[in-house]
Amino acid sequence: MARISLFHIARKNLRRKLFRSTAIVASVMVVAGTLFAVTTVIESVERSLKRGTARLGADIMVVPAEAEAKAKTALLAGEPSIFYMDREVEEKVRRVRGVKRASSQVFLQSASYQCCDLANMLLIGFDPETDFTIMPWLSKELTRPLGTEEVIIGRGITAYTVGSKIRFYGKEFEVVGILEETGMDFIDNSVFMPYDALKKLAEESKKKKGVVPANLPVNKISTVLVQVDPEISARRVAIFIEHDVDGVKAIEAEQVIASVRRQLFILLRSILSVSLILWIMALLLIGVVFSMIVNERQREIGLLRAMGAKRRNIFQLIMTEATMLSLIGGILGIIGGGAFLYIFRGHIREALNIPYLWPSVGEYLVLIVLCITLSLITGVGAALYPAIRSMIMEPYNAIRRGE
């Protein structure tokens, strides 16, 4: 005769009351799904900000004072913004106390749609002699200097690959490198080339017929990227720069991350509060349902005890049922939350208007394990009291009361 396992009885019990089981699974699923989605969004933004600022490679970004808001929007939302200041700012910044390295960049927006050109793209010209953000990457990946007709593109420009030809203002460039994905549109959707190449492009565009001339001001730069001396904080150096150099704003990379964190925290705090309420409700609901289950099944429990089942077996039975329900709820919640994130990823990105990069596989695994653990705690915690109550029932009394 085949042995009937606890798992088998529990499964039968759950199937017998399908609606009730489904309701419990659904409540755990909502909690797990919400938690999974929210934590994934937090993790994504954190990850992309860290990677983005690391890729930026600078502690401070110096921009014209009046362009502070534009620069922050460009950094965080990736909207191509154009602003200029005098080239001499770079030298002034370099002389400020605490500045270890400084390198300027010039921004130019590619012309709006024109045949065969890539439109509304941010073209970033950098100085290969002073640059410390693009060149180190190049020396590792390209092992040679960048030519005047070569460009590197961000990972977000998906239509091109290494070796592709790309046209701006009627001039063709070869893509020789693609930066790793950062989640920051400012980097992911930009095209990088040496300053001389950008200058040449602007000059040639003016001579070509049927090409919109590139409006690149002479002796102007858009930003100065600064690496600070490790002995001194970026915050102080930013203050020194703003004091010593007129008309500029020094934006600290850390400050940008902190402001996004604050922004995100306000938004997610309300969602997390709702999740907490949901969790408490689910806990209470499951507790009540299992209490009802134990009351309903007093006769069955009594009979099982009379047939030789130990107290421990009864406890295990209830707990197995709770574990199965919460595990199924947790898994379905993760699938549901994940599906929600995937389907609405575009909307989420748009609504947040901040860098967004999916977590790595390892981080996903940690999040999944956390969510399943929480689901189990919810189900098992809620069923604990009814399980103990069922365990201590006397068989005879249980059968009598059950009748």
Added chain:
Amino acid sequence: MKKVLMVLGLSMLIMVLVIPSVYAAIGKGECYEVPQSPAAGVERAGVKFTKGVAYIQTHGGHVALVDLVTGKVARIPHGKDSDALTLSKDGKTLYVFSLDGYAKEIDLETGKQTDWIKLGKKHCGSNIAPDGTVWVSDMADGHVYVYDPKTHKLLDSFPVSKSICGITFSKDGKKAYISDMPGGFISIVDVKTKKVIGKIEGVGNFIHRARLNPQGTEIWQSEGNELKGGKPYGVGYAEAGGAPGGVVVVDAKTGKVKDFIITGGNPHDVDFTPDGRFALAAVRQVPEQDDSGIVVIDTKTKRVVKVYSACKKCHGALGVVIPEEKDGGRPFLCGIDIDWNRKGFPKKAIDLEQ
């Protein structure tokens, strides 16, 4: 002729005997007079200031002015709730620092005010550093923000402790004493390196601004303990059954607390007469007066010798009402700086006088 000589002689005698005794009946400083008993050398209680205008920062978006000669009050509106203020050495400019982290300069001669510029987060105290910059404390992030009055810009910022307020400099200008409010300690900062080099602990319960006396020997630290019936009251920081608010006197050399002078209320700052003979404490809610004011302390006897009303004349008599939700509907004083060379209010800067 004899008669003439006799009259002259008598006049001379009167001049020699009476005038010095009349003169001796009044103890004189540069800016005050202390009445004395006819028996020379015995001072009477009280002091009469012969010049001086006190500028006191408030939570009402204006600086309160008290004419120390007449006791009249006036105000300079600047628009932001503030705690910190500092008067320039020449007495012509007032630097104000707001509770939302902004700085403004007020030209007392012309009444012109600069725009607010952002420095830190929540400013509490300020003082002029030996190099002419203004050090401004921030109670939100524990940093000192260095304001450059020449360029009207932020020059530097450095961390000190958690929630700092008072800043005062040693006589030689090498050290700064910076009070941490909830910590109840004073950090000693090397002015040159801007690094914390020491700490004076156990100064008080909830301390605010402090000032080194003109001799450079004592730090007078305001300690706000507002009590009513032995219980913490208002926006005070007292412990039930604790001592009422007062000024803690710390020996600058040894770092030991020497004395505690009870003023009552919630003292927030102290300034001195140039010779250090009197200390003037800005006190929120002076006991039994339902007013904020300036409490004058004789530094020799450590006794309160005079109290000026700073708020009631406007908020009481003129009926300038403070909404209940703001500081419990009561006027609050904070930092104080006194111009001992000024006689009368800077007319172009004030908008109200009472």
